[in-house]
Amino acid sequence: MSESGDRMDTTDVAKVDPAPSQSEPGEVSLTVKAARVNKEEEAKREVVFDVHDAGVSYGEFQALRDVSLPILKNQITALIGPSGCGKTTFIRCLNRMNDLIEGARVDGTFLYHGIDLYDPDVDPVEVRRHIGMVFQKPNPFPKSIYDNIAFGPKIAGMKVNMDDLVEECLHRAGLWDEVKGKLKESGLALSGGQQQRLCIARAIATKPDVILMDEP
Amino acid sequence: MAQAVISTPITAEVLRGNPARLRRERRMRALFFSAALLSVLISIGIVLSLLGGTIDFLRKVDLSTLWSDGWLPRNNLFDIKTIVAGTLIVALIAMVVAAPLGLGAALYLSEYATPRARRYLKPIIETLASIPSVVLGYFAIRVISPELVQRLFGSQVPLFNMLAAGIAVGLLVTPLVASVAEDAMHAVPHALREASFGLGARRRSTSMRVVFPAAVSGITAALILGVSRAIGETMIVAIVAGGTGGSLFTLNPLKGGQTMTAAIAALATGSDQVRGTDAAYPSLFFVGLLLFALTLGLNLLSERFVRRVRRRF
Amino acid sequence: MAITGITDATRAEVARSLTGKRRDIRETLFSLVLLLTLIIALAVLVVLLFNVARTAVPLLVHQGGRVLGNDYSALPQNAGIRSGLIGSIYLMIFVILLAVPLGIGAAIYMEEYARDTRLARFINTNIRNLAGVPAIVYGILGFAVFAQLLGSVTGPKVGGLSLLTGGLTISLMVLPIVIITTQEALRSVPTGIREGGFGVGATRWEVIRSHVLPNAAPGILTGSVLAMARALGETAPLIMVGAVTGFLSTRGGPLASLREKFTALPTLIFTYTKKPLPELQDLAAAAILVLILMIFFVNLTAILLRNRYERKW
Numbered sequence: 001m002s003e004s005g006d007r008m009d010t011t012d013v014a015k016v017d018p019a020p021s022q023s024e025p026g027e028v029s030l031t032v033k034a035a036r037v038n039k040e041e042e043a044k045r046e047v048v049f050d051v052h053d054a055g056v057s058y059g060e061f062q063a064l065r066d067v068s069l070p071i072l073k074n075q076i077t078a079l080i081g082p083s084g085c086g087k088t089t090f091i092r093c094l095n096r097m098n099d100l101i102e103g104a105r106v107d108g109t110f111l112y113h114g115i116d117l118y119d120p121d122v123d124p125v126e127v128r129r130h131i132g133m134v135f136q137k138p139n140p141f142p143k144s145i146y147d148n149i150a151f152g153p154k155i156a157g158m159k160v161n162m163d164d165l166v167e168e169c170l171h172r173a174g175l176w177d178e179v180k181g182k183l184k185e186s187g188l189a190l191s192g193g194q195q196q197r198l199c200i201a202r203a204i205a206t207k208p209d210v211i212l213m214d215e216p
Numbered sequence: 217m218a219q220a221v222i223s224t225p226i227t228a229e230v231l232r233g234n235p236a237r238l239r240r241e242r243r244m245r246a247l248f249f250s251a252a253l254l255s256v257l258i259s260i261g262i263v264l265s266l267l268g269g270t271i272d273f274l275r276k277v278d279l280s281t282l283w284s285d286g287w288l289p290r291n292n293l294f295d296i297k298t299i300v301a302g303t304l305i306v307a308l309i310a311m312v313v314a315a316p317l318g319l320g321a322a323l324y325l326s327e328y329a330t331p332r333a334r335r336y337l338k339p340i341i342e343t344l345a346s347i348p349s350v351v352l353g354y355f356a357i358r359v360i361s362p363e364l365v366q367r368l369f370g371s372q373v374p375l376f377n378m379l380a381a382g383i384a385v386g387l388l389v390t391p392l393v394a395s396v397a398e399d400a401m402h403a404v405p406h407a408l409r410e411a412s413f414g415l416g417a418r419r420r421s422t423s424m425r426v427v428f429p430a431a432v433s434g435i436t437a438a439l440i441l442g443v444s445r446a447i448g449e450t451m452i453v454a455i456v457a458g459g460t461g462g463s464l465f466t467l468n469p470l471k472g473g474q475t476m477t478a479a480i481a482a483l484a485t486g487s488d489q490v491r492g493t494d495a496a497y498p499s500l501f502f503v504g505l506l507l508f509a510l511t512l513g514l515n516l517l518s519e520r521f522v523r524r525v526r527r528r529f
Numbered sequence: 530m531a532i533t534g535i536t537d538a539t540r541a542e543v544a545r546s547l548t549g550k551r552r553d554i555r556e557t558l559f560s561l562v563l564l565l566t567l568i569i570a571l572a573v574l575v576v577l578l579f580n581v582a583r584t585a586v587p588l589l590v591h592q593g594g595r596v597l598g599n600d601y602s603a604l605p606q607n608a609g610i611r612s613g614l615i616g617s618i619y620l621m622i623f624v625i626l627l628a629v630p631l632g633i634g635a636a637i638y639m640e641e642y643a644r645d646t647r648l649a650r651f652i653n654t655n656i657r658n659l660a661g662v663p664a665i666v667y668g669i670l671g672f673a674v675f676a677q678l679l680g681s682v683t684g685p686k687v688g689g690l691s692l693l694t695g696g697l698t699i700s701l702m703v704l705p706i707v708i709i710t711t712q713e714a715l716r717s718v719p720t721g722i723r724e725g726g727f728g729v730g731a732t733r734w735e736v737i738r739s740h741v742l743p744n745a746a747p748g749i750l751t752g753s754v755l756a757m758a759r760a761l762g763e764t765a766p767l768i769m770v771g772a773v774t775g776f777l778s779t780r781g782g783p784l785a786s787l788r789e790k791f792t793a794l795p796t797l798i799f800t801y802t803k804k805p806l807p808e809l810q811d812l813a814a815a816a817i818l819v820l821i822l823m824i825f826f827v828n829l830t831a832i833l834l835r836n837r838y839e840r841k842w
Contacts, residue, residue, distance in 0.1 A: 100727060102645055113226045123233025125241075129730030130226060139721030141740055151739065152729030157234075199725070206729055209226060237732060244734040245642055251634030252643070255656050255708065258701055262666060265673035320566025328560050337567070344574055346755070346824060348762025350798045351817050355577050357802060358810065390570050420559040441661075448663025450765035451795075455802055477665050477765070484672070484769045504669045508662065515661035 046073040048210060049094060054108035056089050056098060063089045067108070088136065091212045093117075095131040096124035129156050132208035136215045138195035140187035140202070145170075145179055148187045148198055152206040165205060173201035266508055269501020277495040286464035287474050289483065289496040298465040299503065302378065302473035303447055306457060309382025309469060310389055310446040315439060317386075318393030322438075325394075326401035327423045338398070345391035353455035356384035361456055369470055376472040381457035385446050393442040400434020401427055433524040440518035444511050450477040476507045578821070584814035596815050601776065601797060605808035610816045612777035613797035616692070617761055617823065619786075620793055623696030624703055624760040629753045631700075632707025639708070640715040641737055660705040668769025671698025676770055684788040690771025692791035698766045703756035710752025714745040747835040754831035758824050764795035772796040794820045 049071035056064040064086040071077050079087045089098070096117065098104045110117040117127060129152075141148050149166045158165075166183070170176040175197040179190070187198055203211055277294060287298040321341070325334055361380035366373050373379075404427050412422040428435070458472030462482070466473055474482075483500040589596055599609025635656075643649040675697050680689025683697075718741050726736035742749075767773075772792045794816050801813035 095728075097724070097727065100724070112231075115226070115228045115231055117231075119228075121228070122231045123238060125237070125727075125730055125732045126231050126233035127730075128727060130231075132730075133728040135721070135724060135728065137721060139719075139725040141722060141725055142744055151726075152731070155729075155731050155735050155739075202725070202729060241732045241734050245638075248634045248638035248642060251631050252638040252652055254631060255635060255659060255704065256652060258659060258670070258704070259655050261674055262662065262670045265670055266666075269669075269673065317566050317570050320563050321570045324560070324563035324567045328563060340571065343828065344571070346758045346762065346828075347574070347577075348764070348795055348798075348820065348824075350762070350764045350795045350802070351577070351581075351821070354798060354802045354810075354813050354817060355580065359576075359580055387573050390573075394570060418553060418556050420553075420556050444661060448665070450663070450665045450768075451799060455799065477663065480665055480669070481765065481768055484668070485773050501669065501673075504666055508666050511661060511663055511666075512658060515658055519657065 045075065047071070048073045048113060050109075050111040050114075052109040052111075054090065054093060054106070054110065056086070056093060056107070057105050058101070059103045064093075088214050091133075091214060094210070094212055095133055096127050097133065099124050129206055130209045132203035132206060132211045134196070134199050134203050134211065134213045138192060138199050140190070140195050140198050142186065142188055144184045145187050145190075145198060146183040149202050149205045152202060156206055158206070166201075169201040169205045172204060173197045175201060262508065266501055266505040269498045270505045273495060273498035273502040276498065286462060287479060288462040288464075289479075289499060290461060292495065293462075294495070294499055295465055296506075298463060299474050299476045299479050300506075301465065301467060302453075302457065302463070302475040303477070305378050305467065305469055305473065306382045306385055306449075306453055306475055307443055307446040309379060310385035311439070311443060313383055313386025314389040314393050314442050314446075318390045318438070318442065319397055319435065321390070321394040322397035322401055323423055323428070325398050327419060327427060338395075341391050341394055341398075345395060347388070349388055349449055349451040350455075352384045352388050353452040356380050356452055356456040360384055365470075373470045374472055376456055376458050377470050378457050378473045379469040381453045381475075382469060384452045384456065385449050388449065388452065389442045389446050392445055393438045396438035396441055397431070397435045400431040400438065403434065404430045433521045437518045437521040440514055440521065444514040444518065447514070448477065448507065448511050450481055453478040454481045476503050479503050480507070581814050581817050581821075584811050585818040588811055588815050589818070596812065601792065601800065603804075603809070605806060605812075608801075608809060608812050610794065610797055610812060610819065612792050613794040613816055614819060616695075616772070616777050616791050616793035617795075617820070619692055619791070620696055620699055620760055621757055621827075623700055624757055625753075627696070628700040628703050628707055628756060628760075632704050632752075632756070633711050633749060635704075636708045636711035636715060637737060640712050641733065641741065656705050656708050660709055663765070664702060664763050665765035665769065667698060667702040668766035671695075671701065671766055672769045684790075686788070687771070687790050690790060691788045692777075693787045694770045695767055695772055695791055695793070698770055699760050699763065702763065702766055703760050706756045706759060707752055710755060711745070711749045714748025714752065715741060717748065718744045743838075746838045750831055750835050750838065754827055757827050761820065761824055761827065762795060764799055767793055767796050768799070773800055794823075 047070045051070070052068045054064060054067040055062065067090060079090065081087055092098045093106055093110060094112075094117070098106055106118065112127075112131075115122070141151065143151070146166055149169050150162050153160060153162065153165060167176065167180075170179065175194060178194060179185075187195065190198060200213075278292070281292055281294045282296050284293045284295040286293055287295050325337055325341075329337060357375070357380070360383055361375055361377065364383070365377060365380045366375070369379075408426055408430060409422055412426045417425070453475045454477070457478055458474050462479070463472055463474040480500045480503050483497065595607075596609050597614070598611055599607055600612040601610075602608040639649065639653060639656075643652075671694060675683050675694040676689030683689050683693045684691025722740050722744065723736055726740050727733075731739070771790065773796050777786065777789075777791045798813045798816045798820070801809050801816065804810060
């Protein structure tokens with residue numbers, strides 16, 4: 001399902017089922033149908049993100065405009081669109097990553113569990129502990145596989161058995177069998193696909209509430 | 217798929233973050249900021265001390281002596297043109313030595329040397345750049361002046377002369393010129409060279425007609441940096457360019473002279489410091505101010521050329 | 530298959546123009562001239578070292594005890610370089626303890642914390658200008674501030690011309706070098722690493738400490754070593770703060786001699802070189818050899834440390 005231009009409608013919320021590869025028209029009808037069937041169920045679900053009139057501009061350039069949508073709990077929400085339409089920009093708003101870009105200005109309201117994400121009292125570092133991210137390009141740390149995953153929990157002060165946590169995350173990222181004997185080796189020594197799975201394992205290590213994935 | 221379980225519910229309180237962590241973060245940032253601010257303090261300190269001493273000097277000095285027969289603080293003569301001439305003569309000779317040697321070496325390294333050779337030679341050149349200037353000063357008075365200059369120009373030439381100083385300063389500056397120029401030449405995109413070779417040009421034409429002009433901003437920056445370094449050089453000239461009593465005005469490199477830097481050094485080491493006359497001692501601040509202004513101007517100029525290189529590529 | 534229309538004559542002519550004149554004489558000459566410039570630039574170092582070694586090695590071999598054990602003296606048979614050696618080591622320690630941490634801290638602020646404001650750009654330009662200021666101007670600064678202004682703190686019995694003053698002055702001088710090279714090293718760390726760190730909820734300092742600094746360590750190390758080599762070899766600033774006298778009191782250990790007179794190898798070289806007696810000038814050669822060896826070892830340690838840090842990542 002392709003959305004043209006740089007506007008995203010609220011009907012973009014879709015439930016993505018692990019369906020066999022289909023042609024685009026088939027996909028459209030599938031997802032729309034699914035949404036309609038579950039509308040009552042949807043009404044009972046909790047809203048995790050409530051976004052109203054979001055906009056992002058880099059200096060003069062307006063990257064995003066008038067985006068409003070709810071994102072529901074326990075559901076995979078996919079944002080689909082042509083390249084350059086602002087998908088990455090939008091999800092980076094949700095974990096305050098756009099703060100790190102010089103000259104970026106974020107407008108609109110972002111409510112996370114009812115709390116304004118951009119409230120001055122809110123610590124962006126804390127936000128990112130609860131809202132994890134997997135980036136478009138794999139960016140494992142130049143450390144061992146073990147330390148890649150252990151870093152987040154360690155600085156968050158999580159009191160857990162680190163060995164168990166690392167193993168659990170690697171299992172869930174589907175990487176355990178391939179690296180179980182080589183945890184002390186460098187994360188950069190893995191292949192591209194493995195590196196990205198490592199980044200996924202790293203993101204889930206802090207047991208975040210939400211995971212943002214940028215074209216993983 | 218099992219869901220991740222959050223032990224604490226997300227509230228505004230939680231999102232406020234850990235106060236201890238926030239405090240530490242603020243402290244580190246302040247620490248680093250003060251380090252950066254120190255650099256500004258240094259500049260202010262330099263300007264203030266130079267200005268203060270200069271004002272002191274200008275108040276005590278008889279202004280007519282600023283245009284006299286020579287720079288002889290012991291005799292209360294503070295002829296500016298003597299020391300400026302000395303500085304410029306030494307710098308000029310130095311560039312006559314450093315420009316061909318430095319640019320030639322740079323051109324060879326960039327266009328002719330194999331990548332393997334370049335990998336070894338470039339660090340050697342940078343090591344050369346860290347030879348202390350006193351060492352070259354020793355070399356100048358032990359070897360360059362007697363063996364080279366006096367032999368070439370006859371025994372009339374005194375041991376302390378500006379030519380020997382100029383040659384030594386040139387040798388000192390050559391690695392700097394070579395290194396910066398080589399960086400500039402190497403940064404010329406390979407596509408330009410390929411275009412030239414594709415037209416049937418050989419390496420010499422390519423180097424001289426394509427690479428050199430393309431890198432001209434960086435090369436100019438290298439030369440200006442060289443001049444700036446040559447002007448600011450103290451030890452070589454203090455050893456071999458002339459006696460410490462000062463000197464009469466001269467434009468002859470085969471004679472001894474006095475540069476701005478050597479004048480300052482002489483005033484500090486006490487040989488010119490006559491505590492009786494007031495103006496002699498603070499004159500070092502005055503000369504320091506001139507020197508600072510001169511090198512600052514040159515460096516700003518060279519930076520403009522470096523920025524032009526960056527913009528092009 | 531024969532191509533019609535091509536005569537034997539044409540074929541011969543084409544063959545000649547393609548294979549003949551493979552070696553353009555001007556090409557070869559040109560590359561030779563360039564190679565010559567490179568060789569001359571390097572050869573000077575060799576000749577210099579050879580000349581120094583020829584004088585210094587016999588002296589150290591036959592009279593090493595006296596040369597390395599005695600302090601400065603105007604009498605050749607009593608003269609040595611020990612005080613300079615100790616002084617240089619003390620100064621290096623100053624640089625390591627003062628200039629390196631401050632420089633790294635300032636660079637961290639400029640590269641990791643500062644936003645692109647007017648103030649930040651001003652500080653940046655300022656640092657670059659400071660790097661080009663002649664060493665002797667730093668000497669004037671050190672003299673004016675540490676010796677005159679703060680003389681009662683830095684060296685009450687010696688008018689402020691103490692080891693402490695010398696160490697502070699040299700540290701200020703090499704600070705810009707450390708800052709600039711550290712900035713380059715930090716800049717070359719890929720941003721993906723930082724983003725990954727922020728993504729898992731690390732604070733800026735945590736990202737710097739755990740990821741950026743270890744990654745930039747080789748480059749930072751190189752910069753610090755450059756600074757130390759400069760500190761070992763610079764003479765002019767030390768002259769301005771009284772190091773020429775050649776005396777260094779070593780009684781009571783390093784802390785006690787902080788506020789006393791001092792000297793270092795470069796200033797000893799200067800003093801001995803300027804003496805008219807060849808025997809005393811020979812001592813300068815010995816000091817030069819020791820100094821060059823020290824610089825060489827500092828460089829070597831850095832290369833080894835850098836290779837150890839630049840692991841398989």
